[in-house]
Amino acid sequence: MNSLRLTDEEFNLISKLVYDKFGINLGEQKRALIIGRLQKVLHLEGFTSFKDYYNYVVRDPSGRALLTMVDKISTNHTFFFRENDHFEYFSSVVLPQLTTRQQRKPKIDIRVWCAGCSSGEEPYTLAMVISEYFRNNAVDADIGILATDISITALEKGAAGVYPEEKMAQVPFIYRQRYFDRSKDGSYTAKKELKEMVLFRRLNLIQQEYPFKGHFQVIFCRNVMIYFDKETQRSLIGRFHRYTEPGGYLFIGHSETLDRSLGTYNYIHPSVYQRA
Ligand SMILES: C[S@@+](CC[C@H](N)C(=O)[O-])C[C@H]1O[C@@H](n2cnc3c(N)ncnc32)[C@H](O)[C@@H]1O
Known part of the structure; x- marks a missing residue:
């Protein structure tokens, strides 16, 4: 799987969307996380750029693409009897x-x-x-x-x-x-x-x-x-x-x-x- 490039514009669009919809703050240090976690989805869905994927997510009237995106981005680490x-x-x-x-x-x-x-x-x-x-x-x-x-x-x-x-x-x-x-x-x-x-x-x-x-x-x-x-x-x-x-x-x-x-x-x- 070839590694996709995430431009500044694409990073800003995706992080603003995630912030506006879910409150999750993806600072600059989360760039690698976005690439790492979304790359597979882009490949599976046949997108060759993050911009195309972003447009697909915001235009999906069912909202399902957005849910898949946040599913990938959110950190679900947890364990029994934590703290x-x-x-x-x-x-x-x-x-x-x-x-x-x-x-x-x-x-x-x-x-x-x-x-x-x-x-x-x-x-x-x-x-x-x-x-x-x-x-x-x-x-x-x-x-x-x-x-x-x-x-x-x-x-x-x-x-x-x-x-x-x-x-x-x-x-x-x-x-x-x-x-x-x-x-x-x-x-x-x-x-x-x-x-x-x-x-x-x-x-x-x-x-x-x-x-x-x-x-x-x-x-x-x-x-x-x-x-x-x-x-x-x-x-x-x-x-x-x-x-x-x-x-x-x-x-x-x-x-x-x-x-x-x-x-x-x-x-x-x-x-x-x-x-x-
Ligand atoms: C690191 S886990 C914490 C799980 C558990 N509370 C614990 O302490 O082990 C953070 C969880 O918050 C959820 N989360 C993040 N943003 C959220 C939002 N806007 N609304 C609801 N849940 C959210 C994530 O999907 C993730 O499952």
Whole structure:
């Protein structure tokens, strides 16, 4: 496969499109990434220049070409129990608080949104952690985790819930037994009970309105805002605030920061915030 040239004009057109549509900031250092990840698509579709491919993407009335493009460009790196300190804090502080707040209800209701869920490792980790908590406390709970992303490929992987053995390294043995079925080829498939706790949906975080009726007690949006600029991050935090119930929580990635001057959330633990 011959390497295609990406001119300055083509780079500017593609990076502006990705920024306008998805908020993803492709700085000059991402030039090689664009070439590397899109080259194969161009070859497959028979385009000989990035300009022709760009015109095809923006003119595609179905919007599918744009989705394929962002699928290739977005970074979906994730793993089970990533930044495990968060899950320990969630289990030891957040879940007991949510349970206490609902003491008078006949059944505890847990509503979590995993925004930028990639291929499902994060929402399934949450589902396991929440299940374990209620199992250990012998409490009956209704658990609902909404897992959203822009990448269709990642969402399909999440919904299928099949992970090769090497992806399961961080999942404790007892959890693997309880929540996954092992296949002959060594891969693991999430059991029906685990899958039923997680609903995968496509959602672009930079759209101004979200189709939610209620509030979430907890939002996880980790290692997603690193791809956005400050302005996009600020408006996203404003929308998260709208959909977090009073006293609810926001978890962001350990390498990310939240602009505290916005007054939307209070800092309570490293990269964990509570709605003001
Ligand atoms: C590096 S992964 C993080 C996955 C997981 N949250 C974690 O921490 O392991 C970033 C995810 O954000 C998604 N993403 C990027 N821009 C997005 C947008 N505008 N709307 C929704 N998801 C987006 C990507 O598709 C990708 O799956």
